[in-house]
Amino acid sequence: MSLENKVAIITGAARGIGFAVAKRFVADGAKVVIADVDDEAGEAAAEDLKSQGEAMYIHCNVAERLDVRNLVAETLNAYGDIDVLVNNAGIVVGADFLDLEEEDFERVLSINLKGAFLCSQAVARHMVEKVQNGGEPGCIVNMSSVNSVLAIPNQIPYCVSKGGMSQLTKTTALSLAQYGIRVNAIGPGSIMTEMLASVNSDPAAKNRILSRTPMLRVGEPSEIASVAAFLASSDASYVTGQTIFADGGRMPLNYTVAVPDDA
Ligand SMILES: NC(=O)c1ccc[n+]([C@@H]2O[C@H](COP(=O)([O-])OP(=O)(O)OC[C@H]3O[C@@H](n4cnc5c(N)ncnc54)[C@H](O)[C@@H]3O)[C@@H](O)[C@H]2O)c1
Numbered sequence: 497m498s499l500e501n502k503v504a505i506i507t508g509a510a511r512g513i514g515f516a517v518a519k520r521f522v523a524d525g526a527k528v529v530i531a532d533v534d535d536e537a538g539e540a541a542a543e544d545l546k547s548q549g550e551a552m553y554i555h556c557n558v559a560e561r562l563d564v565r566n567l568v569a570e571t572l573n574a575y576g577d578i579d580v581l582v583n584n585a586g587i588v589v590g591a592d593f594l595d596l597e598e599e600d601f602e603r604v605l606s607i608n609l610k611g612a613f614l615c616s617q618a619v620a621r622h623m624v625e626k627v628q629n630g631g632e633p634g635c636i637v638n639m640s641s642v643n644s645v646l647a648i649p650n651q652i653p654y655c656v657s658k659g660g661m662s663q664l665t666k667t668t669a670l671s672l673a674q675y676g677i678r679v680n681a682i683g684p685g686s687i688m689t690e691m692l693a694s695v696n697s698d699p700a701a702k703n704r705i706l707s708r709t710p711m712l713r714v715g716e717p718s719e720i721a722s723v724a725a726f727l728a729s730s731d732a733s734y735v736t737g738q739t740i741f742a743d744g745g746r747m748p749l750n751y752t753v754a755v756p757d758d759a
Contacts, residue, residue, distance in 0.1 A: 497525030498729040503575040505529045505567065507558050507615060508585030510537035512689035513639065516717030517582055517724045522549040524725055526580070529571050531556040550575075558585045558611030568618045579632070580728045581619040583612035584639040588654045588691060601653045608657035609664065612638055616668055616679070623677050633676035637727045638665050639720075640681040642743050658683075662739055669737035678736040680727045685743025687715045707752040710745030712759045 504521050508514040510532035518528045518541065527550040532538040538553040545551035552574060556567040571578055586608045589600040616636055623634040643651065644658040661681060669679035686692055686705045692714065695701045706712055723742050726732055741747045 497523075498725065498731065499580070500525035502526045502579040502728070503529070503571065503577045504580035504582065504728065505531055505571055505578060505615070505619065506582040506584055507531045507556065507611070508639075509582075510534045510541050510553075512691065513684065513687060513717045513720050514582070514584040515541050516721040517584060518545060518551065519548075520718065520721035520725050521580070521728070522551055524729075525549070527551070527575050529554055529567070529575070531558070531567050532585070533557050557607075558583075558615055559606040561614055564611075564614045564618050567615070568622060572622065577626070578619050578622050579634040580637070581615055581634070582637045582639065582724060582728075583615055585611055586639060586654075586657075586691075588651060590650045591652070592650050593652055596652055601656075604653035605657050605660075608654065609660040612661060612664055616664070620668070620672055620677065624672070624675050627675045627677070633678070635678040635680075635728055635732075636668065636672075637724050638679070638681040640665065640683045640739055642683050642685050642741060642746055644681075644683055644739065645747065665739060666737045673736055678727075678732065680732070680735060680737070681739040682720055682723050682727070683739045683741040683743065683747075684720050685709060685715060685741070685746045687717055687720055689717055703755050706755045706759050708746055708749060709743070710749055710753050712753070712755065713744065715742065715744060 504526045506518050509518040509530040522545045530553045542551045542553040556563045640661040641658040643655045644662040647655045665681040
């Protein structure tokens with residue numbers, strides 16, 4: 497198995513894409529730490545995975561430095577190492593530009609972008625020390641978005657945070673390359689999770705999304721998890737500083753595609 501005995505922290509893994517990544521990593525042999533702020537869902541997610549392998553839940557608000565420090569310490573205490581970090585925790589706050597509150601701008605940036613920085617720095621300090629003591633280099637996978645490049649006018653802090661994620665991925669990759677530590681990102685298109693819940697019940701919203709998706713379907717969380725599994729494995733041993741878009745063809749598309757009635 498490609499992640500046999502590797503220790504992986506996945507933030508925001510109580511549900512959605514993060515949980516799918518946790519499930520895939522456990523199936524690939526990893527010991528997984530689910531880090532989230534939703535304690536009930538996080539504990540339940542860890543219980544679910546324990547039937548297939550090793551998993552535990554640790555409460556962590558990624559925007560809080562002390563929570564992140566505790567996450568690293570508790571993981572090292574439980575599993576003795578950290579090989580993989582997946583910075584997946586993220587939120588959205590929709591508002592028109594002229595109405596957007598400063599507080600909401602700061603909240604999204606502090607979770608989606610600063611949180612990834614805090615977790616990356618704390619975990620990288622452990623990874624670098626390990627390499628300096630003769631150990632194997634680890635890797636980091638950031639959950640970015642097509643919105644790191646494409647913009648939505650009423651999702652300002654979200655798009656800004658994901659644009660920042662692209663540069664965080666590149667700067668971290670360059671800083672850690674000398675140690676053999678790889679840093680990459682995934683840019684999902686529209687994936688069926690709670691973040692996209694409104695689409696399920698709104699045919700017009702679904703049509704809008706599919707008209708910008710040449711594969712004419714929304715993606716599944718497991719289709720993002722498989723990209724994370726590749727990036728975290730030694731199959732990606734010479735890949736660093738990249739964002740891989742898994743988006744059903746959205747990024748190359750100009751204009752829109754026709755959506756059949758039964759799509
Ligand atoms: N669903 C999509 O279509 C889509 C598309 C592109 C990118 N993404 C990205 O994928 C990631 C996961 O999205 P999702 O759709 O699974 O979302 P989701 O809302 O289903 O899950 C997000 C998880 O993050 C947790 N979380 C929120 N704030 C946190 C914090 N401060 N600290 C720790 N955990 C926190 C939530 O409790 C939840 O478990 C996000 O970074 C998102 O931007 C999603």
